[in-house]
Amino acid sequence: MKHLLATTETKHWMLVDDNASVLELVSALVENLTDAPIERFNSSQAALAAFAAAPEKYEVVITDFEMPGMDGVELCRRMLALAPKQKIILATGSEFFTKAAAQHAGFSGLLNKPFPIEALSTTLSEAGVEMGLLTHA
Numbered sequence: 713m714k715h716l717l718a719t720t721e722t723k724h725w726m727l728v729d730d731n732a733s734v735l736e737l738v739s740a741l742v743e744n745l746t747d748a749p750i751e752r753f754n755s756s757q758a759a760l761a762a763f764a765a766a767p768e769k770y771e772v773v774i775t776d777f778e779m780p781g782m783d784g785v786e787l788c789r790r791m792l793a794l795a796p797k798q799k800i801i802l803a804t805g806s807e808f809f810t811k812a813a814a815q816h817a818g819f820s821g822l823l824n825k826p827f828p829i830e831a832l833s834t835t836l837s838e839a840g841v842e843m844g845l846l847t848h849a
Contacts (some may be wrong), residue, residue: 723769725746725748725774726763726773726774727739727773729779730756730776730779733761738774741829743834748771755779759787762791763794767791772839774801775788788817789817801839802817802822803823804823804824823838
C-alpha cells in the first residue's frame, strides 16, 4: 500500500485545537502523512508562545478557527507577523470560510471538518508542503 509522506529534516508540525478529541483525531491523520515531530496545543495562546520562541522550527501549522481567547484568524495573523512565509492551514467546521476567504485571511489552505486523509494530503500539497511517496507493506 502506498502513502504520501511529507518529507522533513528537523522541522516540526504544530496542531492547534481546543477540542481534545478533535486534536487527537487530526494528530492521528497527520501521523500518516509525516515523519516529523508533531506538537499538539489545545490553547491558541500556548501555541503562539511556542511558535514565537522558535518560528523557524515549524514546517506547517494546522489550526482550528473557533477557540477561546484567540481565534484561528488572530493566531494566523500573529504567526505571520513573526514568520511571513509560514504555512498555516485552517481546519474548521464553520460554514463562514471559503477557500478564498481563508487565503485572504493569510492561510495557506482550508480544511472543512470533518475531513478525510485525502483532503488533508491535497490541502498540504496545494499549500506547498512537499510530499513524497512511500510504500508500506
